[in-house]
Amino acid sequence: MMIASTIIGTAMARSAAGAVPIASAPSSPAALTGLDCRTLTDCVAFGATSPQMATGLVAERWNGSRWSRSALPEPTGAVNVTAGEVACPAARECVAVGGVYPPHGHEYAIAESWNGSRWSVRRAVAPGVFSALAAISCPSAGNCYAAGEYTPKNSVAQYPLIEHWNGTSWHQDAVPVPRGGGSDALLFDISCRTAAFCVAVGFTGPFAFVERWNGRTWTETRPPAAGGALLAGVSCPAVTSCFAVGLGGAGNKSLVERWNGRTWSSSYTPGPAAGNSAGLQSVSCVSPARCLAVGNYLGNGVYAVSWNGHGWHRVAVAAAGGKLGNFEQVRCLSATSCVALAATTAFAASQRFESAFWNGRTWKIVRTS
Numbered sequence: 001m002m003i004a005s006t007i008i009g010t011a012m013a014r015s016a017a018g019a020v021p022i023a024s025a026p027s028s029p030a031a032l033t034g035l036d037c038r039t040l041t042d043c044v045a046f047g048a049t050s051p052q053m054a055t056g057l058v059a060e061r062w063n064g065s066r067w068s069r070s071a072l073p074e075p076t077g078a079v080n081v082t083a084g085e086v087a088c089p090a091a092r093e094c095v096a097v098g099g100v101y102p103p104h105g106h107e108y109a110i111a112e113s114w115n116g117s118r119w120s121v122r123r124a125v126a127p128g129v130f131s132a133l134a135a136i137s138c139p140s141a142g143n144c145y146a147a148g149e150y151t152p153k154n155s156v157a158q159y160p161l162i163e164h165w166n167g168t169s170w171h172q173d174a175v176p177v178p179r180g181g182g183s184d185a186l187l188f189d190i191s192c193r194t195a196a197f198c199v200a201v202g203f204t205g206p207f208a209f210v211e212r213w214n215g216r217t218w219t220e221t222r223p224p225a226a227g228g229a230l231l232a233g234v235s236c237p238a239v240t241s242c243f244a245v246g247l248g249g250a251g252n253k254s255l256v257e258r259w260n261g262r263t264w265s266s267s268y269t270p271g272p273a274a275g276n277s278a279g280l281q282s283v284s285c286v287s288p289a290r291c292l293a294v295g296n297y298l299g300n301g302v303y304a305v306s307w308n309g310h311g312w313h314r315v316a317v318a319a320a321g322g323k324l325g326n327f328e329q330v331r332c333l334s335a336t337s338c339v340a341l342a343a344t345t346a347f348a349a350s351q352r353f354e355s356a357f358w359n360g361r362t363w364k365i366v367r368t369s
Helices: 002-017
Strands: 031-039 042-048 057-062 067-071 080-090 093-101 108-114 119-123 130-140 143-151 159-165 170-172 185-194 197-204 207-213 218-221 230-238 241-248 253-259 264-268 278-287 290-297 301-307 312-315 327-334 337-343 353-358 363-367
Touching: 031 327, 031 337, 042 080, 042 093, 042 353, 057 080, 057 093, 057 108, 080 143, 093 143, 108 143, 108 159, 130 159, 130 197, 143 197, 159 197, 159 207, 185 207, 197 241, 207 230, 207 241, 207 253, 230 253, 230 290, 241 290, 253 290, 278 301, 290 327, 301 327
Parallel strands: 031 080, 080 130, 108 130, 130 185, 159 185, 185 230, 230 278, 253 278, 278 327
Antiparallel strands: 031 042, 042 057, 057 067, 080 093, 093 108, 093 130, 108 119, 130 143, 143 159, 143 185, 159 170, 185 197, 197 207, 197 230, 207 218, 230 241, 241 253, 241 278, 253 264, 278 290, 290 301, 301 312, 327 337, 337 353, 353 363
């Protein structure tokens, strides 16, 4: 979710300084933006060869002791690529999404799929003159929903894009466009508990918004703290329980929107000591009473909070094997078994990506390949 991370960083900088500072983009062998784990010895990370003007997509696999990297195929003639998330609904099935820039023209959405032995690439539905997919969730094998944005022909605005993979082909779903927001409406994350229940989150201008799937249609909702808010991550442990995270409120505080099966309610989690300009980037819930959310705050700091069914509490970020920096994504298998992606710094030529394993008490850092 590199796009969401960048926008959160921009929003925090704007809040603190009143203007957006210009910073050079990081350069590293690979920027990892997607993560999925079936067990603590079987994880897949997805990314691109560098955060800016990337020329290749990569996948990394964790076997319990080390990460190993594979180069992924790309469409013929691709000049640059962008990477989103990855989902692995079966032992021998993974699907990753992103975008490709051809030599001439605009970016279009793609999907990479793994069948247990090799990766293959196919063009997803590419509506309009621009399209890209940022997130994916698969409630079952051969059944995935991906979210992103696209620009229709004869328009300069970006609209929310949701596509469905049925195991054979991609199809674009009809998605309502939020009203009363800015000129662009982007989706950053999606979580599908079942084939008939998905939630996608994002923002449009100064408002956060939610798209919800009931198995037949998508409906758009503006959660209570929508004004001045952005939602970057979502996790739905049940059809009556979802947690969407981001930033919002005065000073840009770490925001949580909670779905109880009928309505959304807003709250703010304990932030860093500085208090302001902190945003949650990703959340993973193993049950309605157990979640872990990770975020970043202005000044190149990281923090994490856990949900115990009654409230949010700060989680220590001191780690063995290194120093955590710039959280991208977290995935939990239980309340005491989580894996996160992080980068050592937000903007630096020496940036590298790493994985961080949480056992309920401490973090352990393992550098990715």
